[in-house]
Amino acid sequence: MNIEHIMDKVKARNPGEKEFHQAVLEVLESVEPVMKKRPEYAQACILERMVEPERQIIFRVPWMDDQGEVHVNRGFRVEFNSAIGPYKGGLRFHPSVYIGIIKFLGFEQIFKNSLTGLPIGGGKGGSDFDPKGKSDSEVMRFCQSFMSELFRHIGPNTDVPAGDIGVGGREIGFMYGQYKKLTNRFESVLTGKGINWGGSLVRPEATGYGAVYFTEEMLKTTGETFEGKKVVISGSGNVAQYAAEKVNQLGGKVVTLSDSNGFIHDPNGIEGERWKFVMDLKNVRRGRIEEYAKKFNVDYHEGKRPWEVPCEIALPCATQNEISLDDAKMLVNNGCMAVAEGANMPSTPDAAEYFVNNGVLFGPAKAANAGGVATSGLEMCQNHIGLSWTFEEVDRQLHQIMVNIHKNSYEAAEKYGHKGNLIVGANIAGFVKVADAMLDQGLV
Ligand code: NDP
Ligand code: 2IT
Numbered sequence: 001m002n003i004e005h006i007m008d009k010v011k012a013r014n015p016g017e018k019e020f021h022q023a024v025l026e027v028l029e030s031v032e033p034v035m036k037k038r039p040e041y042a043q044a045c046i047l048e049r050m051v052e053p054e055r056q057i058i059f060r061v062p063w064m065d066d067q068g069e070v071h072v073n074r075g076f077r078v079e080f081n082s083a084i085g086p087y088k089g090g091l092r093f094h095p096s097v098y099i100g101i102i103k104f105l106g107f108e109q110i111f112k113n114s115l116t117g118l119p120i121g122g123g124k125g126g127s128d129f130d131p132k133g134k135s136d137s138e139v140m141r142f143c144q145s146f147m148s149e150l151f152r153h154i155g156p157n158t159d160v161p162a163g164d165i166g167v168g169g170r171e172i173g174f175m176y177g178q179y180k181k182l183t184n185r186f187e188s189v190l191t192g193k194g195i196n197w198g199g200s201l202v203r204p205e206a207t208g209y210g211a212v213y214f215t216e217e218m219l220k221t222t223g224e225t226f227e228g229k230k231v232v233i234s235g236s237g238n239v240a241q242y243a244a245e246k247v248n249q250l251g252g253k254v255v256t257l258s259d260s261n262g263f264i265h266d267p268n269g270i271e272g273e274r275w276k277f278v279m280d281l282k283n284v285r286r287g288r289i290e291e292y293a294k295k296f297n298v299d300y301h302e303g304k305r306p307w308e309v310p311c312e313i314a315l316p317c318a319t320q321n322e323i324s325l326d327d328a329k330m331l332v333n334n335g336c337m338a339v340a341e342g343a344n345m346p347s348t349p350d351a352a353e354y355f356v357n358n359g360v361l362f363g364p365a366k367a368a369n370a371g372g373v374a375t376s377g378l379e380m381c382q383n384h385i386g387l388s389w390t391f392e393e394v395d396r397q398l399h400q401i402m403v404n405i406h407k408n409s410y411e412a413a414e415k416y417g418h419k420g421n422l423i424v425g426a427n428i429a430g431f432v433k434v435a436d437a438m439l440d441q442g443l444v
Contacts, residue, residue, distance in 0.1 A: 088376065112373060116370050206371045312336060320344060
């Protein structure tokens with residue numbers, strides 16, 4: 001097996017998709033020792049098949065704004081791999097979305113979903129639509145138009161989308177309503193649904209809580225806990241909000257949050273009334289994080305990311321490539337001992353490598369943020385059996401899944417000679433299950 005050869009081919013066949021190239025290269029490098037031990041994988045061209053999505057759908061999404069003006073956006077759904085279950089993964093609505101972003105996310109999702117231990121394949125979708133500044137009716141019309149094409153490609157045993165950046169409970173509701181109208185079926189075709197219509201308790205909290213549970217497991221390996229630790233978080237959306245809540249519950253102190261305009265630094269800790277203010281600001285009023293600084297009279301840093309603030313633990317929960325090598329150096333210099341990726345691929349490859357080589361406990365995205373999709377899997381399970389579990393029950397299962405993901409990634413890294421490197425461990429543990437399923441199912 002020649003990684004360079006496969007990588008050259010990926011670049012030639014997917015020109016300009018730099019985020020996708022980045023995600024593929026990391027996995028190829030990690031699984032090299034497995035490929036040496038298991039020649040049957042190379043013989044069946046498992047890697048060459050894995051990097052090619054099973055199906056890619058690109059479609060027109062026309063919609064009308066409140067002034068009666070027509071807009072046209074582009075919709076995507078990449079159904080990447082169904083070896084271990086129906087395609088599963090979120091939808092991202094953000095102006096930066098193009099096929100390369102959706103493919104990087106869909107590719108990562110294959111291994112993440114495998115790590116959860118649940119029967120879910122990998123997929124991702126979205127649109128270059130920007131929900132920011134749009135009215136609820138505009139968002140509804142967009143979601144309805146988006147689903148008017150997407151519905152024919154998805155289904156509870158085929159492909160089950162959920163949220164991601166720019167897609168939360170409001171958007172899932174509008175899309176679910178349209179799916180139901182078009183198909184006349186009330187079924188488990190989306191996750192992240194409202195609690196009164198098939199949603200699961202803990203799904204809103206799951207990604208953030210899961211990332212913190214994962215961090216707890218990493219800290220345990222060095223006898224540490226969250227108690228009294230200063231925690232820097234980026235983002236102030238779904239993942240960041242609930243990561244902050246869980247850190248507070250475990251005795252840590254969250255001192256930053258951010259959005260795409262800048263970050264706030266609150267040395268008092270973002271908890272209690274201050275945390276509730278963020279929840280209302282971001283989920284109800286849909287305002288900017290700068291308002292927090294005005295309200296509580298703390299520092300706001302326009303156009304900057306929070307990595308300059310000294311901390312023991314950093315949780316990037318905003319977007320891809322938000323931690324550069326320089327940021328990583330700054331964090332390590334300031335005493336950061338653990339980084340867990342709540343966002344997808346937030347560390348650039350050289351930043352991630354720097355953390356690992358400098359003794360930082362590093363939880364890569366596909367392991368650390370798998371709690372969201374895992375709880376989506378639990379939502380599907382409840383829908384299939386027609387029951388709803390309690391908050392405590394879902395939280396218990398989420399916690400156990402995060403403990404297992406840490407254990408499996410840690411052990412895989414050790415087995416293949418990279419003790420403590422959870423990037424390698426998570427990639428290998430996620431990969432082997434999917435590769436074996438593909439072998440079992442023949443050349444499809
Ligand atoms: P939200 O839309 O709820 O929040 C995203 C946050 O990140 C906002 O504060 C947003 O700021 C900020 N952000 C987005 N893009 C950028 C950017 N280019 N530069 C700086 N800040 C940015 O999304 P989520 O919280 O759901 O998602 C955050 C991350 O977590 C993403 O990487 C997502 O893929 C990942 N993730 C999400 C899961 C989920 O269940 N929701 C599961 C696993 C991973 P602003 O409002 O200004 O745009
Ligand atoms: O990146 C992710 O794992 C998600 N956005 C959640 C996917 C899901 O299906 O819950």
